[in-house]
Amino acid sequence: MIRNAFSAMSIDRRFSISVAVALLPVLVLCGRLVVHEWHAYMVADGALYAFQTYRAGLLAIESVSAERGPTNSVLGEDLPIPEARRVSLRRARDESDARIEKLLEMLQAGRCPGCAVELARIQEARNDLASARENxxxxxxxxxxxxxERTLSNAVDRMIKVIPQFAPAIDALAANVVKGDTRALNCLILATLTADLREAAGQLGSHFTATLTAHRTLGEDNQLVIERTEGRIDQLRELIDSHVRDRPTLESTAFDKMNRQYFGEGIAYIAEVRSLASRPGGVAISPAQLADRYVPMMRPITAFRDQVLDLAETEIGHHRSNALGLLAVSGLAAFLLIAILLSMAMLFRRRVIRPLVDATHVIGAIANGDLTAEIPAARYRGEIKAMFNAIGVLKANSVERQQLERERGRLIHELKATAETDFLTHLLNRRAFESRARLSCAERNAAEPELALIMFDIDHFKKINDTYGHATGDHALQLVARLCREICRQSDVVARWGGEEFAVLSRVQDAAQALAVAERLRRRISETRIPFSGGEGFTITASFGVAFASACDSRDVDRLFRRADRLLYQAKEAGRDRIVADPVSVPSANS
Incomplete structure (x- = not known):
């Protein structure tokens, strides 16, 4: 019926309907193109704002970290506290508060709709900072x-623990930036590493506060904490150097000054203070004197970080400008395309369809014997060619968009893998291990009811680095990681906890099974020879701490970690190359 009705229409009417039907997909495709470019622009604009918020977060972290300098100074001063020290502390706190307030303002729902979780985390960090200041x-x-001395150490530790609470929000903001502009990934990683370096450098100085205030000899625990912090600084320096090599434009005066002033003068000064503080009776240096000399040596770190952030902001701004240009071009192109197609349809109708209608009338008139009808002249052209060219352009744009989507998905997957993996050993890093440990702790398994946490540390690892070089030390870490993969089950969670320390979380039937795994690891590590180019190689040993839990929840995971760490250091104090474990009767992580 519809076909008969369509056939009964005049050719002019049928052409109009056909044109309308043909133009509808073009309108849809043009609309989708414009919407796509609009979405791309909004993502780029959001990436720029996310970067500005990310930068505000790094500045807030820097201020909170820098606040520890005047804090450590006043902790080492007797009453009455000098007014200059009080003013310095007040200014540092005011700057921290201002930058945190700016960050919170940028995370408000009106300006950052998807930042509710980050906002809550920063508010919690601000509250903890206020509590630490009160203390x-x-x-x-x-x-x-x-x-x-213990109270002073606790006060410094509470200030230090505020910083990690910013990390999840900063990482989330960095991920939002990368979603909008993947080319900013290297700069973001480098900026984050530099910020971590500034924090580690500040922590290194803060570790001396309690000892210098009490005028006591640097204890073994403090020595160990300082060594771990120095190891973290060395690791960050290697990572920064590798990323700078990928971007030669960053090898600037600021980078050279950071290497010369902090890694040269600053590290040397800390080594000098540490040597003096290790002598009996301590050293006659106050925390204020340490801060006055050491803090200026850290400033090139923030100067280099700011240079990296400036470069990233410029690149993201260019990306946003390009997205805006593409949006304008696509909108104009869509408008012109529709206008051209309509013009062509009208031209075709005027030059082809109308002459056919006139010819029909003329033929009908001739058939009826009317020989006076005038026969119009007609010229035919290939106007339809432009439309097919336009459709080809739209198809090419769609293919390109799909390729960009796939590339974006791949880059996000790689970013996630990078964030969870230790770059040297390819094991899980500490943050990923803690996350999976909390999930494992919440699970229940009747066949394997015990949860075992094995933590071990390579003995005398600093001596290995000093004797054979960091490259050989890195190779030793990689060999230990390989042994972990060989000995542990696929269901076990294995990670590099930090520096030369590793961790294994395993579900076992009983404590004996976990101790057997720890013993195999200890034996294989001591039997493995580490190759060295300047000799026949050497062997290493490791000390183990094994903690158990029959039942726990995510709140008890930290206690399990602390107990395993305590057992590990008991093994070291007992002579190293041994395993110290929980009593088998430990029922849960609450003990």
Missing amino acids: VDQLIGLPLAQRR
Whole structure:
């Protein structure tokens, strides 16, 4: 019926309907193209704002970290606290508060709709910072003689622990930037590493506060913490150097100054203070004197970080401008395309369809015997060619868009893998291990009811680096990682905990099964010879701490970690190359 009705229409009417039907897909494709470019522009614009928020977050972290300098200074001063020290501390706190407030303002729902989780984390960090400051204020209200070394260390540690609470929000903001502009990934990684370096450098100085205030000899625990921090600084330096080599434009005066002033003068000064503080009776250096000399040596780190951030912001801004240009071009192109197609349809109708209608009338008139009808002249052209060319352009744009989507997905997957993997050993890193440990702790398995946490540390690893070089030390870490993969089950969670420390989380039937795994690891490590180009190689040993839990939840994971770490250091104190484990009767992680 519809076909008969369509056939009964005049050719002019049928052409109009056909043109309308033919133009509809073109309108849809043009609309989709414009919408796609609009979405691309909004993503690029969001990436720029996410970067600005990310930068504000790094500045807030820097201020909180820098606040520890004047904090450490006043903790080492006796009453009455010098006014200059109080003013310095007040200014540092004001700067921290201002930058945190700016970050919170940028994370508000009106300006950053998807940042509710990040906003809550920063607010929690601000509250913890206020609590840590309260604790410091209580301490500095006491005479210096009444400030116990352990209390001072606790005050410094509470200030330090505020910084990691910013990390999840900063990582989420960096991921949002990469979604909008993948080319900014290298700069973001480098900026984050430099910020981590600034924090580690600040922590290195803060580790001396309690000892210098008490005028006591640097204890073994403090020595160990300092060594781990120095190892983290060395690791960050290697990572920064590798990323700078990928971007020669970053090898600037700021980078050279950072290497010369901090890694040269700053590290040397800390080594000098550490040597003096290790002598009996301690050293006559106050935390304020340490801060006055050491803090300026850290400033080239932030100067280099700012240079990296400036470069990243310029690149992201260019990407946003390009997206805006593409949006304007695609909108104009779509408008012109539709206008051209309509013009062509009207031209075709005027030059082809109308002459056919006139010819029909003329033929009908002749058939009826009317020989006076005038026969119009007609000329035919290939106007339809432009439309097929336009459709070819639209198809090419769609193919290109699909390729970009696949590439984006691949890059996001690689970013996630990079964030969870230790770059040297290719094991899980500490953050990923903690996350999976919490999931494992919440699970229940009747066949394997015990949860075992094996933590071990390569003995005398600093001596290996000093004797054979960092490259040989890195190779030793890689060999230990390989042994972990060979000995542990596929279901076990294995990670490089940090520096020369490793961790294994395993579901076992009983404690004996976990101790057997730890013993195999200890034996294989001690039997493995580490090759060295300058000799026949050497062997290493490791100390183990094994903690158990029959039942726990995510809140108990930290206690399990601390207990395993305590057992590990008991193994070291007992002579190293041994395993110290929980009593088999430990029922849960609450003990």
